[in-house]
Amino acid sequence: MSLRKICKIEIKNDQVVKGIQFEGVKKICSINDAIQIATDKGAEEIFLIDNTKSLFGLEPNFPMLLKAAKISSLPITFGGGIKTLDHAMKSYSMGASRVYINTALAKNHKLAAEIAYRCGRQSLSGGIEYRSDVSISNECFTESGREPLNISANERINLEANFVSEFILSSITNDGTMNGPDLDILDSIEIKNIPLILCGGIDIERDQKRISKKFEKCKHFSGYAASSYFLIK
Numbered sequence: 001m002s003l004r005k006i007c008k009i010e011i012k013n014d015q016v017v018k019g020i021q022f023e024g025v026k027k028i029c030s031i032n033d034a035i036q037i038a039t040d041k042g043a044e045e046i047f048l049i050d051n052t053k054s055l056f057g058l059e060p061n062f063p064m065l066l067k068a069a070k071i072s073s074l075p076i077t078f079g080g081g082i083k084t085l086d087h088a089m090k091s092y093s094m095g096a097s098r099v100y101i102n103t104a105l106a107k108n109h110k111l112a113a114e115i116a117y118r119c120g121r122q123s124l125s126g127g128i129e130y131r132s133d134v135s136i137s138n139e140c141f142t143e144s145g146r147e148p149l150n151i152s153a154n155e156r157i158n159l160e161a162n163f164v165s166e167f168i169l170s171s172i173t174n175d176g177t178m179n180g181p182d183l184d185i186l187d188s189i190e191i192k193n194i195p196l197i198l199c200g201g202i203d204i205e206r207d208q209k210r211i212s213k214k215f216e217k218c219k220h221f222s223g224y225a226a227s228s229y230f231l232i233k
Contacts, residue, residue, distance in 0.1 A: 002018070004044060007034075007043035007227070008024065008049070008226060009034050009046055011048065012027075012052050014028070015028075016033075016231065018232060020175065021145070029040045030059075034231055035068060046066065047076075047168065050079075050080035052144070054081050056102075058158070059087075060087055062091070068159050069094055076095060076097065077100050078100065079097040082100070085111065087099075088115045098123050099124060100127055101125075102142055108157070109160065116164075124164045125168055125197075126160055126167045127167070128167050128199060130169065132173045134161055136151070138153040138185055139151070145209055153185060165194075167195075169182075169185055169196055170225075171202055174201030175201065176201075176228055177200075179201045181207055182200065183210065186198070186221055188199075193220065197222050202225075203226075203228075203229050204229050
């Protein structure tokens, strides 16, 4: 088994955007260009997310999912604003391989259970968006990093591991900085039988050796998702 290489594509309306620490997003390119660049750079999957949808309680960005699915042959994990079973089912029908839920998962385990019952746990990615620079170690947040949950990533995974097939661990602290991945968080997770994907701060060329070394020792380390490396560098 090898590490999964995932391009995170952040979207807002009909544009691909990128911010730093989940703030100050700027337009960088079209969805067509983003998928072409990601494919050319060796991405094996797409993580497509519109953080504004959960933040403002809006419907998921289905038009951009449809565009992405039409032009990409890569598996797509789709998130942002998914609050109902109908949202999830519509995402799958439009080409998503998995749906990603963070805010909805924290608020409503019943939704995750319904999606898993209808489509299987393999169709659902759990979101852990956390900060390592606050008083609670690796504190989780919802609403695109705005609302603290007063719970650590480890505690939350212990509560929610039975509902999803994997967790995407997004470091808000490292997001958009390309300062390096937070590999230490992997050691803090007590549950060792669920795949974990790291996201935030990754420069694949610079960090590959450290990432590969960690992968050899940490068998639940499943892959990494990068945005700036694929789409900006």
